Amino acid sequence: MLASTRCRVRGFLSSRMSFATSPRIVNRLLTSPPYFADSFESGDTSAWSAEDGTVTVDGASALIGSYGASVALDANNSVRKDYASGYEFVAVRFYIDPDGASMSNGETSRVILPRSSGWDYVGHIEFQYASGNYRIKGTIAGDISNTDTSWYVITDESHFVEVHWTIASGVGANNGELKLYIDGVLKETLPSIDNDTFDIGKIDMGSRDRFSGSSTDPFLLDAFVASDRYIGPA
Numbered sequence: 411m412l413a414s415t416r417c418r419v420r421g422f423l424s425s426r427m428s429f430a431t432s433p434r435i436v437n438r439l440l441t442s443p444p445y446f447a448d449s450f451e452s453g454d455t456s457a458w459s460a461e462d463g464t465v466t467v468d469g470a471s472a473l474i475g476s477y478g479a480s481v482a483l484d485a486n487n488s489v490r491k492d493y494a495s496g497y498e499f500v501a502v503r504f505y506i507d508p509d510g511a512s513m514s515n516g517e518t519s520r521v522i523l524p525r526s527s528g529w530d531y532v533g534h535i536e537f538q539y540a541s542g543n544y545r546i547k548g549t550i551a552g553d554i555s556n557t558d559t560s561w562y563v564i565t566d567e568s569h570f571v572e573v574h575w576t577i578a579s580g581v582g583a584n585n586g587e588l589k590l591y592i593d594g595v596l597k598e599t600l601p602s603i604d605n606d607t608f609d610i611g612k613i614d615m616g617s618r619d620r621f622s623g624s625s626t627d628p629f630l631l632d633a634f635v636a637s638d639r640y641i642g643p644a
Contacts, residue, residue, distance in 0.1 A: 444637035445500065446491050446613075449644070450477040455489050463487035465616055471630045473505040473568045474644045478632035481616045483511065483519055483625045488616025491636070496527040496609025498577040503641035504615060506537065506546075507568040507630040513539035517623025520614075521631065524575060527611030533575055533588065534618075537629070548573050548598070550588035552605045559590050559598040569593055570633070570643050578606035594642060 448457040450467045463486050471478035481487045502522055522535035533550040538561065545561040546569075571592055578586035586603030589596060615634055633644045 447635040449633045458489040459492040460490045473632035480628040482628045488614045490614045496611040500610045501574045503572040503635045505632040508544045511627040511629045513625045514623040519620040520618040523614040525612040526608045548590040
């Protein structure tokens, strides 16, 4: 059941809903199309607004369907989707497979990078190798400082990761939020974020801002969806 609904305008029309039920039930209740979805089934990156560096689309990289994307860790290799207007809530779901990438201890790359309509940094999802494990971490940017989740280990196989970024409803509201799911399990919630000066107008996926390493190995990405609701597996 929908607990509450409210709408407001801040340069664009948006709506925010809070729910008194599970994400999977919510997913059935809300039937609007996603903001954007691409599983690379076209065999290329043409559905995206821009490509930086090299993102290789082929059948060997498929995690869902017939095609997927392979991105090398050695540079900024990514695709970007621009939206006509900024959003105050975005759920992002993607599949990732380390694919045996050889990475030095602590080597890290940002695989999802949302930005505001004005190109301000809104947060990110990081992919790292440390202490013999591949790991995932989420970050949400605030007006003053950033807030991070813990690191969560993933195995060297395909996983689906979902993150929800919520923008605070106004000055002093401090109700921005991040939720991080891995394979459908809610791992962590970061509440009470002061981030009302942002919106979400662009999202990068790939390998961005790599640091603490020199690997040139690729890893795999697939089945990207950005939506106004919990998404779940493909």
